[in-house]
Amino acid sequence: MDQDRPTYRDFAVWARQPLDEVERDCEVQAFRASGPGGQCVNTTDSAVRMEHRPSGIVVVSRESRSQFRNRRLCLQKLHAAFERAAMPPKVRHATKPSRRAREARLADKHRRAQVKARRGRVEGD
Secondary structure, eight states: OOTTSOOHHHHHHHHHSOHHHHHHTEEEEEEOOOSSSTHHHHHOOOEEEEEETTTTEEEEEOSSSOHHHHHHHHHHHHHHHHHHHTSOOOOOOOOOOOHHHHHHHHHHHHHHHHHHHTOSOOOOO
16 A cells, blocks of 8 residues: 555544644635626635645635635535545445346347347348
8 A cells, every 4th residue: 555645544633633733734825716706706815725735635615705714614625525534445345146137137148149140231132
């Protein structure tokens, strides 16, 4: 396993941290949001892009006209992403198709082969 990729345990640790501690590990960029909002959107750098450096997760918030509110929303999105990534992967069990499923698949292949076998040139009189 790659050592520099965070594991679900790392994400669990980050999910338990307070938001202000998470913010210390983030690179924050403010930019002008596109879309609806009138002239206020065109003149203020209220949208926020936040990258959590240790994990590499990037979130963007442009919901509010307030940069402070968008920063808080980014932190909440990061926290939710940490919680999702902290779930350990499900244990997968190998299964085999049932006998009925195998028979149905073979019957379908046989029907398809019959359809293809009937194709061909039509003999003209």
